[in-house]
Amino acid sequence: MNGPASPTSYHWSVHQLTEYLVQVSEPREQFAAIDAALEHAIETFDAELGVVMLDNELRASLGFGRQEVPQCFLGPLRDNEPVEVPDIGRVFVARGDLDKAATRGTGCDGYMLLGRLGREFSAEESQLLQGMALTLGLVLHNLSILQAERTRHRLVETLLDIQKAISARRPLNEVLDAITEGAWELLGRGPVALLLVDPASPELLRPHSLDRYPGFDDEAVALARGALAGEGANWEPSALRSRPLLAAQVVVSGEAAGCLIARPQGHAPGYRDQAELLNAFAQQVSLALNDARSVDAVRKASRDHITGLPNRAHFLQKLEQERLTSVEGNTDLTVLFIDLDRFKAVNDTLGHQVGDELLAEVSRRITTCIRPTDTAARLGGDEFAVALAHTDLESGRGVAHRIVRALANPFAVSGREVLIGASVGIAASAERHSDASALLGDADIAMYRAKRSGRGRCVVFEPYMQEEVADRLDLFTDLQRLATNGQLWLAYQPILSLASLGVEGVEALMRWSHPVRGLVPPSVFIPVAEETDLILELGAQAIERALADMASWHRHATGLRLNLNVSARQVVDQSLPEIVGAALAANHVPPELLTIEITESLLIEDPELARARLTRLKDIGVRLSIDDFGTGYSSLSYLRQYPVDQVKVDRSFIAELRDNATNDIALARSIIELCQRLRIETVAEGIETDEQLRLLKELGCDLGQGYLFAYPMPAHDWLTWQGAVSSRRGLSPPNLVSASS
Amino acid sequence: MRGSTEPTGDRWFGVGSSTGPRAGQAGADAARAAQAGRRANLVVVFCSTLYDAAELLEGVCSVTPDDAVVVGSTSMGELVSDKHDWAAGPQPSVVVAALGGPGFAVRSTFVPRASADHRQAGIEAASVMDQVNAPNKVMLMILDGLLRERHKLVRGAYSVLGASVPIVGGCAADNLTYTLTQQFYGTGQAVDVLSDSVVAVGLGSSGPLGVGLGHGWHKHGQPMVVTGSNEGEVFLIDNQPALDVYLRCIGADKSLAEDAYKFREVAFNHPLGLSRGDGEDLRVIHSANPERGSVSCLADVPQGALVWTMRTNERSLIEAAVSSCQMALDGLGGAEPVGLLIFDCGARVVRLGRGNVSAEQGAIRSAVGAPFAGFYTYGEIARTRGSRGTHHLTVASLALA
Known part of the structure; x- marks a missing residue:
């Protein structure tokens, strides 16, 4: 296609350069300055083609479209030498050199070459192009100084930040990510990754920070291996056909521990600087790892x-x-x-x-x-x-x-x-x-x-507490022994129907006859046992013993019920249902005849756990009773949340029951009536007087126990006592008492 | 990207026009006349903003083969060879150019949201040429006329295409309201109405192609230096407020800047010319900002540029249009033209006056002896020599043989 004849009137002046300088000085990066310079120069001279060469490398070209810049355009050309460019035509060229004394040896040596279709460049144009090229050379030189300064400044800032993070004992992952991020920033935002040797399998390299290395591949791993093998702490061009990779080794306690790898941006002359930067960051990784390991060792030795x-x-x-x-x-x-x-x-x-x-x-x-x-x-x-x-x-x-x-x-x-x-x-x-x-x-x-x-x-x-502790320690030691020497035994106290005064059941109570201390009350030795797992052992023995006793009594009195106390620790222990189940089975005692007594404190402290555990006990068919009810903090409505069959009204309520004690009567009534509504059986503990018995009967309490009927007695006295009761049926309860505690 | 077959032989070019009141009917009438029963590869539609573009394009599609590429834009008046009394505006009007025959190869694409990155939009638009394989090629571009940095867009396209592919086209207009210009992109099946976009057609031909340019403006007064500017806004000329300097140069009173409409009317007659190696690069001044003392152009005015105010007269403007077309015809190397596409600056309509528009088109008609169609634009694109391709107050033309 033929174009029009071009006008030849020019208005070259310093302003042409001014406009150019404004355009070329704007970019902060060299490549952008080069592109702007070439674009502007081509437009200024109405040229079609242009290239910028730096250090014998083609750094920019324009006007060649999709085709590569032909060699004929890259060779040594004189001004206005005609060149035949394929698909474009015959162009005249003009060249402006960038390299003067100021830029020589700075990586800014080179030239700008323009090609124009059909028209030669005038001397004035060549002169202007020379000015433009020199201007570009100076701009590039300044940018390289600025760039170096910016890089140095940023490096110092980045390394300082990393140092602060290390010394502030920031988490290691955070520090390593910050180092990778810093390297990525300083190396022109090209791909950067950190690979670390797997401590468990030293032959494996594990990528640590890959966020800044899209398209991470085997080539990168291969290079990292090379760097680890000491083939070169820096770049390894032989492995790289298209673009080089840089690698810098990470060393911990004198051993290779990984490497930082990067694909450099820009051109080969800059790779050396980039390799040094990468090394600086790799050293930071080494420092961070060394520091973390020593800190970790110290921590492990002194920290939980x-x-x-x-x-x-x-x-x-x-x-x-x-x-x-x-x-x-x-x-x-x-x-x-x-x-x-x-x-x-x-x-x-x-x-x-x-x-x-x-x-x-x-x-x-x-x-x-x-x-x-x-x-x-x-x-x-x-x-x-x-x-x-x-x-x-x-x-x-x-x-x-x-x-x-x-x-x-x-x-x-x-x-x-x-x-x-x-x-x-x-x-x-x-x-x-x-x-x-x-x-x-x-x-x-x-x-x-x-x-x-x-x-x-x-x-x-x-100071007195020390003696107490010593005493408890002695007690504990003795307790540990008693499981085998028979000092621990079970006493039984009958539970009667208040309506008929017939014996309904019996409560098993643990007793300890100490050779020196005499009879130790449960309130003393149970808490000591509860401090350790000893309570579980003692509890299990009590369950087995009581059920064995029951089995023997059932030969004489079928249907006799057994109430057995278990401590909170036993309830929490998951094996309790198995222990109870096994003892019931071994002694052929129907589970519904066994009532497990627990304290309400268990319900208050961990309602969820209590519900779960009590449900498991209910599942094996035993009945549940709340012992000492009213002494804790549980509200009455609490009861309905649990699978409770029986409530034992604490003796402290019973002790105050008298005809004129209206408040106490009201209190006892409220408990009993609530239980009736909830279909829960009530047992009054500690009944000692006829008046109490009468009032409780009037209030509708189902069962009762206490000295009025009988003191707790050894197992071997039970049958005797029961026989006496049977033979004296109809007599007043106090006469039945066989006090043999 | 859509396209038709590789060129092997015959080529035809036809035009049609309508000023019918109903958009759909007008579109169908103009497209039918342009195709004249032939199977079109490419249909180019330029229409006034007074029509509902979508309805008009439905009419165009109703008479156009499904696989034909349909492109175009809104205008501030059209040029067409088939009416002797054609005058741009103010009535609704549509002009359609159609071309076809196995000698033409057509590919098309569009780039949305071009203002996000002008240069990238140009690069993407230029990809339309990748699949055009013909001895002669040209890239036809239709841009949103409200894009400010269109020079970057053409630079982007040039960076991909290089010197071997000419670029020609125009910027869509909206009759000087500067609110919304529309670009059309689609096929005979359906056409989308776009804005903030670049529509590109890769045109290959077995016959020669020619591109022409002409403006008819002359320097007036002393050269001045732009000492403060940002993109198209000029703050300082010779270190003085640009508005003051400009009004002084054109002999206008300061009060002119207070009436935006009047200012634009006058400014259209006094564009700025930027000194370039091949003459002047014109800039239409379309507004002033008295508070900032600045004037604004539709395209960039680089700081440091040497500028003049420019003058012209009607005769010179009409001669420039003819000269542009003649230059395009010269590019055919003696081959018989089958038709021309013309992109004439909308500001020239203001300067010429509506009455002189038919005179301009008459002069073109007499000179070229081939059908032509085109529109009055918000900017012209023509790159044949050098690398620059954006123009103002200019007539750009593409001749097809």
């Missing part, structure tokens, strides 16, 4: 891995330091010993994972209750401790109450609400403490006292 708190050994070290400081400075030091209430039940029923989550959350709550300068620790299990420096007992008590309140709030763990609590023992450092262990021991003793006096309490250590 679930909560991240110091462990017992570390805590005792810290506490000893604080103790010595407080002794030297005559300052206060207080220690809190925290024991979680009902943690074991959570752990047993919801699993260890939930238990661990709960412990971690507990540690967070404890930490929020103390100052940053205080030290919290997990001593093990469900025990925590806090060292409060410069804190007297009164202030320590305040902190302890804060912690108890914080831990009394429900926990949300694994999508469910869990209620626990804590008991806290408090001890202040004193002269008698020879070391930190002694101080912590006092707090431990106080905690036991707190636990015994009711959960959720804070108790300050008093």
